[in-house]
Amino acid sequence: MLLNDFHPAVSAWFNKCFPEPTAVQADSWPAISRGEHTLLAAPTGSGKTLAAFMASLDALIKEGLERGLPDETRVLYISPLKALSNDIQKNLQLPIVGIRDCLLESGLPDVDLRAWVRTGDTPQWERRRAVKEPPHILVTTPESAYILLTSDSGRNMLRTVRTVIVDEIHALAGNKRGAHLSLSLERLEALTEQQLTRVGCSATQKPIDDMARFLIGARDDNCNIIDTGHVRDRDLALEVPGSPLEAIMANEVWEEVYDRIAELVNAHNTTLVFVNTRRLAERAAKHIGERIGDENVTSHHGSLAKEHRLHAEQRLKAGKLKCLIATASLELGIDIGDVNLVCQLGTPRSIAAFLQRVGRSGHTVGETPKGRLFPLSRDDLAECTALLRAAENGELDRISIPEQPLDVLSQQIVAEVAGAEEWQQDALFDTVRRAWPYRNLERDVFDEVVRMLAQGFSTRRGRRGAYLHHDAVNGRLRARRGAKLTAITNGGAIPDQFDYEVILSPEGFKVGTLNEDFAFESLPGSIFQLGNTSYRILKIETGKVYVEDARGEPPNLPFWIGEAPGRTTELSAAVSQLRAGLDSKLDAGMQAGVQWLMQEYRLPAAAAEQLTHYMAGAKAALGLIPTQQRVVFERFFDETGDMHLVIHSPYGSRVNRAWGLALRKRFCRKFNFELQAAALEDSIILSLSTTHSFPIDEPARYLHSESVRDVLVQALLDAPMFPTHWRWAASIALAIRRNHKGKRAPAYFQRNDAEDLIAVVFPDQIACAENITGKREVPDHPLVRQAIDDCLHDVMDIDGFIALLKKLEAGAVEIIGRDLTGPSPLAQEILGARPYAFLDDAPAEERRALAVQSRSYMDPADAADLGRLDAAAIQRVREEAWPEPRTADELHDALVVLGFVSEVEGVRGNASTGQAELAFNWQHLFDELVSDRRSTVLTIDDTKLWVAAERLQEFATLQGTLNIEPTIEAIQVPNTGVESRSDAIRELLRSRLEGLGPVSAAALALSLRLSSEDANRALMALEQEGFVVRGNFSGSAKDGDPVEEWCERRLLARIHRYTIKRLRKEIKPVTPADYMRFLFHWHGLTDRAEGPDALSAVVDQLEGYSAAAGSWERDIIPARIDLFSANMLDTLCATGKSIWLRLGVRSANGEKRTSPVRNAPVTLIDRLAVPYWRNIAPLPDIDDKNLTSSANKVLDVLRSNGASFFVDLVQSTGLLRTQVEDALGELVNWGLVTSDSYAGLRALVTPSSKRPGFARRRGRRPAASGFDR
Structure with a gap:
């Protein structure tokens, strides 16, 4: 479609703003203008949103010029995020205002074209105005569209909609929000009583045919797919620290990562740093802020208040913020201006997520996105390498659309019947079946859900969950009293995480949320960080934490439970492919592996060497590198004689979680023992007791593809995941109300309600274990089925696991068993797994895996010894x-x-x-x-x-x-x-x-x-x-x-123990002489450096080391710095880089300290690190009785006046100069004072008789300037 097919004013505006239409715009406009369903697939920054809107704007302008625009809503735009909706509404104003200006310039009548955004944050006065003057284009979210479809005023507004645009469709289709939206679209079409034109947009969609069916529903209509591809030129690279990565990254390696990010941030105007968890977002913001200034960086995630997030977005867009640390909250197309660089800390576990995030840079047409990927562990390095290769090859993750979630169906049935007041049951069933996720819904299942909603549940608190009147004779459904209000106030498919609101005092506004467990573990006075700001807790109430600004005091970092993403199937296959290729190349030696990675995967030499070294060690220990075609079972003993079985299965955590949980249940039945287990992306660990013994490859035959689903269902009923998913399903289905009488239901109320409900429909689930013989009988109830289905398909991948078992049974996957004397390099990460990986409820401090001692770094030659008993x-x-x-x-x-x-x-x-x-x-x-x-x-x-x-x-x-x-x-x-x-x-x-x-x-x-x-x-x-x-x-x-x-098991454990002792003995300690030679070299004593920069490096190296005050300038620094002079140290302190003080003074017990100050141990530290050292070594608890009268006077003056010059102290206290010096020396001994220059300390350390000019100016004292407390 050419631009001249649009109205001239529309074409004129476009030509003013853009050189020409992009491919996706030119290809999509004809179909959309004809009112045909259209799905747009194009890279980020290719103009998809304007492509979707342009035809609708043109149609509205033409209609307005021909006969005037009625006060009717014609276009409904739906985005997954409220912030994205706000951006779209703002960006819509540009073409609307521009087109109206062109109409004016052409002498044509004005068209009053209105666009409005409606989200949960929209104030009531705006909502009332929209009822009186409906917008022609309504921008909203799936949840707000649901509310509008349920309320009377909203239904009147939406009755005239003709076009629906769903943006970022990939972010909705793969979860319950997508199923919820698909039912809302069918409700909307039933309300309008005519076919809607549906337009969808996304940059990453696979399979695109399924996305098209999801968009238009289960009907015979065709959907035009405009696919210009997702591949574009990108500047992608891997960043590895100089120090080798380990299973858990050491603090010094983190420092290297933060230094490199700060370097990249300073080299670009604006940088977006993506992380996988909110805790890491806060941590990274804190450390990067220390390097580039707190005013230049902040965090952005879902637990921050919308005001903070919006402020951060606006600052970044305005160029006032150099760096923003974000989770997936900024993954989609929120308008944050021009971003020059995207850094990803750790693998995002998804090809599509990585492409979406990198696409935030170079977002406009013609620019090149630039991304840097920082692996955080050795397994991360392998996954990041595979991820870059998959992105380069144009691969995408497959989006799996949930099949007929019954909790969402329950909620939408109540909402639709309440909104329409009456429905024929047959007609409602037909409407539901037109939604793509419900195309295969059986009538008896639908009728079962209707009966549940009509009959409700009889709990100890009375009957609940009955929302419908069911006229079975005439097949009619009507809403009960209160059903509409419940549906509106409790709608949506986003589960409740029970976060606590953080309220800033005395202002009283919300700054964010904290995880419930973190709030429980905190006390008044505790300091934590949120949005790169420190807050002190004042009090904790139900659901709320009241805080005040802690003014930069060192904080703890909050945690949020269960937020680590799982790796996609496609990325897992790419990791396996990388492992297989490197395995074959290592047969020719380490250098062959390095060269292959550099050539085939375009890795920098440092990354290729680290990855090759890691995998070579794994191959030496296991005999091969595990892949999806060759799974390795590794067994070893720990120091206590317990056995551990590690299954190296690079199928991703969702498959491994299913395998580990099912095996745990099988072991329980076979050995009558509840073992501990954990699962990560590439491995599973089963920590066994002395009662377990079996051929090492036997557990691969414990499970069968035909019966594993029943085993897994019984296993998950005992796992921590089921109560959570049961509560979520019940609340989405409105069986549990999240809001009541205009207020949020407290967490414990919701938990109690969920327990009452499960006691009614599934009493065996909470029955005493002693009264249950055999397996639990799972009732055939819609909500129980849904909760189990959520565990099997969301938390785990039951389909992928069954496919793996079938390959095992067919011999397509080989099982290799290895008995080792200790854990292989590949087992290190699972041994230190985080709590989210646990498959049982044993706490982290009681894990059997803690008894395993292993080396963080292992040479391949040493790793080969793991497979041999001595x-x-x-x-x-x-x-x-x-x-x-x-x-x-x-x-x-x-x-x-x-x-x-x-x-x-x-x-x-x-x-x-x-x-x-x-x-x-x-x-x-x-x-x-x-x-x-x-x-x-x-x-x-x-x-x-x-x-x-x-x-x-x-x-x-x-x-x-x-x-x-x-x-x-x-x-x-x-x-x-x-x-x-x-x-x-x-x-x-x-x-x-x-x-x-x-x-x-x-x-x-x-x-x-x-x-x-x-x-x-x-x-x-x-x-x-x-x-x-x-x-x-x-x-x-x-x-x-x-x-x-x-x-015999005990004898074998002893053999392992003796073998490990022998291997440890082979690690020979160096001689004292060699060690001393190293220390002399390490401290620069053999080759002294020169200059102020060298002095700064020496002070940094010795930070935290205490030595007598007089020895720093006399012995320690001159031994390391050639041509050292006292003014060099004065300059270092005076510039604010370093400060001297005494640390670690024990609290007094009636003790006085008047010893010479030159003997007082002091340390030199970075001024910015003072709060952290004070956390480690707080000020001593003393009172006036511990100090001399002179010291008390000086201390009182410093407390009231702050930092003071020496002469001011003399005048303010009325003491003699010698008395002030002695008092300051006493306060230094207690660690209570310091000064902004080393000259102050030097004046106290140097005897009067040895000070310059003493004989000529007896009685005059050098100024001990700038003391503060």
Whole structure:
């Protein structure tokens, strides 16, 4: 469509403002002008919004010129964010005003075209005005559109709508807000009684056909898809710190990251820094503010008040703010002006989110977006590398549209029936089914929801949730009294997080919100940061925290629960592809891997070297790098002997969460033990107890694709996620009211209501566990089904997990087991997992994984040792396990414990120990037992065994007839658990294994002349008990294949412990001489530096170190700085860079301190760091009794007057100069005063007789200037 097809005034305005239409504009205008459904897909900054609006503006202008515009709303624009709606309304004024000016210039009549924004923040007077003068273009959010469709005035306003524009459709389609909106659109079409023209816009949509169906609904209409692609030229790069990344980033590495961001911010006019959590937004704002000035940076996230967010956006747009730290709150197209650079701290876990965020820079047509990605851990580095490659290849994440959420359906049914006053049940069902997420809704499910809304629930607080009158005879639905008000005040699909409002006193306005748990853990007087501002808590009430400005005092950082995003399926596949490629390249050596990453992934050398080194260590430890085609099960013991199983599965946290939770339930049923588990993007950890033992790859067969859903449902019912999602589903369905009588229902009320409700519809869920036998019977109730479905599809990815299990069953995914002496490099991150990764309710301080000791940095050559048990350790344990009797009684004990000893072992010792002397004098001792009839010789085939009388009964059960010499009577031992031959074999092998180290099943079978089947059956029974562990521990092989060995669990844990000790011993400490040489070099004592900059570096290096005041200029600094002079230190302090003071003074107990000040330990620190050091070393608690009268006078003057010159102190106190000096020295000793120059301290340290000019000017004192408290 050419511009001349528009009205001349519209075309004239466009030509004034733009050189030409963009591709998406030129391609979309014809279809939209014809009233056809249209979906626009184009990169950020390509003019999509104007493309969607232009045809509607043109139509309204033409209609206004032809017959005048009636006071009717014709265009409804819906955006996912209130701030975005405000921006669109402002940006709409530009073309409206411009077009009206063009009409005036052309001599044509004016057209009074009005646009208005309606959100939850719109004041009441504006809403009343809009009822009287409806806007022609209404800009709103899904939630406000829902309210308008439910209220009488809103329905009258929307009745004349002809076009609906849904912006950023991708942000809605993949969640319940999208399902909510789709029903609202069908309600709107039913209200207007004619087909609407639907227009959708987004930069990142996949699959685009599904997005088109979501937009227009389940009808036969076609949708024009204008797809100009999402790929554009971008300037993307990876930023890695100089220090190597670890599983958890150290503070010094964080400092490097903040320094680099500050450097980038200073090199650009405006910078947007995206982070994944609100806590990190506050933390980053604090540290970056220290580098570029607090006035140049602030944070932006959903827990800040809208006034703060709007102010931050306006400052950034006006160029008054250099840097804004944001979460996803700025991911969409809010107008924040020209942004030159986008930095992303940590992987955003999504290709689309990364592209959206980078697209905020270079936002206008023709500019190039610029983004820098900062990985925060070693796994982050691999994911960021894969993310950049996926973005370069034009890949996108697939958006999964929720299928028929019943809680949203319940709410919309109540709202629509209440708004329309009456509906035929059949007609309402047909309307609902036209919404794309509900296209497959079955009639019986719909009727079930209607019955629930008509009948409600009978709880201990009475009947609730009954909102409809259901006339089943005539198929009519009417609203009950109060239903409309409840639907309006409790609508929407955004779950309630129970945040506390933060109210600033005495002004009384809201500055943001805090997580409920953080508010609970805080006390009055606590200081926290919000929006890069420190606040002190005054009091805490239900739902509110009252604060005052803390005026920059060092704060704690608040936390918010459950906010880390999960990695998308497509990005997980990209990570697996990277791992597989690097695995193959590492076969040719480390350098080959580095070169491949630099060439194929365009990584800088430093990043390529770090990633290659990390993965090479993983391959050395595990034998390969885990991928989606090769999953590795890694097992190791911790320091306490507990076992840990790590599953390296790079399928993303949603699949891994499902796998870990289902395995946890299977282990619980199999071993009767509730183990601890956690899941991250690339791994799962199961922390086991001493009762668990199994072949390392066996857990891969614990679950089956046909039955895993039932297992997972039973597992999630016990997980912390279910109560939360149950409450959310119930509140969205209006079964629980979030607002009542115009006020927010307190959190504990809502929790109690949710518990009452679950007691009615699902009593087994909160029943006493002792009264439940077997699995819980899950009721077929709409809300229970929905809560479970939310857990399975939102928190977890049940479909992806089932697909993985099917691949396992088909052999398409290989399982590799590895027994290690300690955790591999890839296991480090899961061992330090955050609470959001936990799959059980054990607190962080009680995690079994804390007992695992591991190295933060591991060389690939050292990592290879993790897969090998030390032969000397195995031999040592074998020797320790085999008995060393010195008396007949001790030999008898050994025969009872071991079950038997062969005659060869009794004479020559156990062959496995290699120590024949261990059998020294055994024959003599055994003869003594035989003569006492306590033992005998049992012959099995050609093997003679020494057996104690207490074990003969088991041999009788095994053999039937015993061939013993001499004949003795078997002692009946009660409660042995031996009732059959298999029981006897099991118990005899159990005893035998307690005296041996790793041993093969064949060797055990031979010792008792058993068949291999009998021996293996008994060993597997012992394995089920957790008594033995199988594997290839000694490295023995037969015909090139490793021999399977069995080892008693405690002995194996001891072997692991000895192996780790041996590996630690190989880390040799340096000699004291080498260490001293390092210290001399590190402190610059061997090669002294020069100049003021070098002095600043020395003071920074020694910050926090205390030394006698007189030694700094005499000994410490001159040893490090060549040509040092006292004025250099004076200048450093006088410029405000550094300050001297005494730290760590213990509170007084009647003590006075008048010792010479030159002996007082003082430290030099950065002036900006004083508040933090004062947190560590607060001022001492003293009173007047601890100070001399002179010191008290000086201190009082300083308290009242503030910083004072020395002569002013003399005049104000009326003391002699010497008395003031002594008083200041005393106050320095207490750490109560400092000065703005080192000269002040020097004047106190230097004896009077040694000061310059003392002989000539006796009695005149140098000014100890600038003291303050």
